[in-house]
Amino acid sequence: MNQATTLLFASLFCTSAFAEKALTVVSYGGSLAEAQVESAHKPYTKATGIKVISEDYSGGIAPIKTQVDSQKVTWDVVDAELLNVYRACSTGLLERIDPKTLAPAPDGTPAEKDFIPGALSECGVASYVWSTVVAYNTNAFPGEKPTSLKDFFDVQRFPGKRALRKAPQVNLEWALMADGVPRDQVYTTLETEEGLERAFRKLDTIKDQVVWWEAGAQPPQLLADGQVSLASAYSGRIVIASRKENQPFKIVWDGQVYDMEAWVMPAGNPNKAQAFDFLKFATQSSVLADQSNYIPYGPTRYSAQKLVSPEVQADLPTSPENFATALQVDSEWWGDHADELNERFNAWLAK
Structure with missing residues (x-):
């Protein structure tokens, strides 16, 4: 991320209300979490000054349900399977997400038209294929x-x-x-x-x-x-x-x-505004494209796919040629x- 872009994100996302706070972002560990840390966590911290704590889990709805039911939500943003997104959303375990509030594509295309089919749901925003x-x-x-x-x-x-x-x-x-x-x-x-x-x-x-x-x-x-x-x-x-x-x-x-896997936010999180701030940042085209440089998963936005180098794109499920019969x-x-x-x-x- 260049200096001008960093300053832009800082002005967009960093507010006095968020100062010196921390976010807990949960995923599956290993090379995937490493890719997310490099492409999203570190740039977000650089742009906002907000620390991102990375935690691992093995998936499923149970740990989210436990936190929501006990009204002790400590996970801000969670990487979840689409099947679990649907299930958890239908039972009120996740916050709703209005796609109109997500970042547009670099050319101004609204997010609703830039994500591939199925990537946007009522409670989740898919971040990789x-x-x-x-x-x-x-x-x-x-x-x-x-x-x-x-x-x-x-x-x-x-x-x-x-x-x-x-x-x-x-x-x-x-x-x-x-x-x-x-x-x-x-x-x-x-x-x-x-x-x-x-x-x-x-x-x-x-x-x-x-x-x-x-x-x-x-x-x-x-x-x-x-x-x-x-x-x-x-x-x-x-x-x-x-x-x-x-x-x-x-x-x-x-x-x-x-x-696809999607970012979601457990319901009832007192840190909801800051959690969504990260989710919005992490699902920008530039961040999703950069993620593919670290792990060969496809970005979920058409505009992000265009930002991936031809060498990397050849190995991604979402490259136009590979995706044709998917x-x-x-x-x-x-x-x-x-x-x-x-x-x-x-x-x-x-x-």
Whole structure:
């Protein structure tokens, strides 16, 4: 952030009411929290003089509910999954956020028109996009390379074991898309018994070739060890393994299934005004773009995407080319169907 920009933010955000106060911002720790500290926390402190205390948690609604119910809210801003944002908002655990009060794009475009679809909700502002993709070890395919989601299911042209997460989410969506269902019809198809049967039939075609994983660190390791040729994986994990460990991995962006994480504010926080001040700062285009320099997650604003360098943008789920065939996880739909589909998926696995 240059000096002129810093001075501008100082004039916008620093008031005598905020002087010498501190904010507690909660996220998931690790490389994500480090990226947030560098791109948002430190610049905010520099611009306002307000200290930002970073705390880690493991997600979920329970810790927010405990604070709100006891009327002892100590967390000012929290990074939360969209599914939990919807749930917590519907039960009054979060403050409402008017998108009109968020910072506009650098060219003056209102925030409501600058965020990608689904990024703005009644109680949350999504700050990054993460994605599940098909990844493969290039050593496994010296000739023709996989280029599409359908190739993941084609064990004849692209032989070898596949790795999939041991859960129905993404697997069912992928099965339908690979079977020819248009992206905009995936969830309406899954609403029907015929659609569910179609998805499981498609998964049946590769079931005997699947190695199931449960932790995000497993797919890169399975690919590196040669235990599988292709894997579902979190794109950020594959990018980091390729960049920092020189692993011969390649991402197939076709059919990526993406989700977002949002900044929220627990309800009843006496520090609400200052908390929103940080949230507004942290969801500016320049801050979201800078975050992608530290971790390969996509910014949630169109204007932020334009500020990312071409070199970084190539590895982001939100780059125009990578995003062209992406499907957003319908968190509300999964909230309504997760229990029954987890049970059905586990029964299918046991067959």
